[in-house]
Amino acid sequence: MIHDGENGNEKIDYYDMEEKIDYVFKVIVIGDSAVGKTQILSRFSKNEFCFDSKSTIGVEFQTRTVIINGKVIKAQIWDTAGQERAVTSAYYRGALGAMLVYDITKRQSFDHVAKWVEELRSHSDNTIVIMLVGNKGDLVDLRVVPTEDAIEFADEQGLFFYETSALTGENVETAFIKLFEEINRVVCKKALECGNGYYDAASTIKGSKIDVISGAELEITEIKKLSSCSC
DSSP: OOESSSSSOOEEEEEHHHTTTOOEEEEEEEOOOTTSSHHHHHHHHHSSOTOOOOOOOEEEEEEEEEEEETTEEEEEEEEEOGGGGOOOOHHHHHHHHHEEEEETTHHHHTTHHHHHHHHHHHSSOOOOOEEEEEEEETTTGGSSOOHHHHHHHHHTTTEEEEEOOOTOTTHHHHHHHHHHOOOOHHHHHHHHHHTOSOOTTBOOTOOOOOEEEGGOOSSOEEEOOBOHHHH
């Protein structure tokens, strides 16, 4: 399977990418139940939409490998049921980014966004990148959450924002890639602050809950705890 490289017009073999993973990013998807979190993840990871989709029970994750600034990144994206009792601190632990999803046709799902941001920030590092996503953008006639309201909230909270449609795929890819690019920017900045001068994937940021995992150290059943950088 051949993909266009994001840097230049080179062709990248997918299976070759899998063998040359530079880093693994953990990203979580949060938000109320039935806002389309699982469908967004399915659209991004497998380019699929399931009309018979059932509510997520517990926690699931999907992966996809992309190229960000010349580095091969495996995104490990975690999805949960969207109920507070199902979301534990372990779910947030090690997350470098979060996609916070609401349904543009359900005002209550947007009204709960502030609570999700508070929950997220209380359990994760203060440098976590948050992408606010208004899903079901294809249901224009049923919209009850104005785009302007979401933009205002995102500006106030320092979040990135996109409206998407998991059904049509509109902006799903764009939102995820933007999230990964910002994660990469934040982690590179932290590496420089540590005095490394380069992106050291075999270390974590001192005093931080962030784990940047090198591809060679990825374990699906257990992600090993990495040593802190010496800054």
